Amino acid sequence: MSPDADYKTQQQAETLKKLEANPRVTVIRVAAPQNCTVGQMIQGVYAKGEAPTLPVEGCSRANGCICTYEPILEEIYP
Numbered sequence: 001m002s003p004d005a006d007y008k009t010q011q012q013a014e015t016l017k018k019l020e021a022n023p024r025v026t027v028i029r030v031a032a033p034q035n036c037t038v039g040q041m042i043q044g045v046y047a048k049g050e051a052p053t054l055p056v057e058g059c060s061r062a063n064g065c066i067c068t069y070e071p072i073l074e075e076i077y078p
């Protein structure tokens, strides 16, 4: 694995940790671009603790995996 990929893995892991620690985040969505075939396969909504590791191993995108975690927030009704 290249140092760049290592860095990305760490960044993504930190992002995921922050989202999972946020009580307003109910579920986590994995978003993948059209040209990331592997990402397209894992794209979807995951419960906390069940989201797959990003960047996806085997991602075929030319300039590196840009799949991301997106928080889905609880709607607050006062």
Ligand SMILES: [Zn+2]
Pocket (backbone or CB within 6 Å): 032, 036, 038, 039, 055, 056, 059, 060, 061, 064, 065, 066, 067
């Ligand atoms: Zn990807």
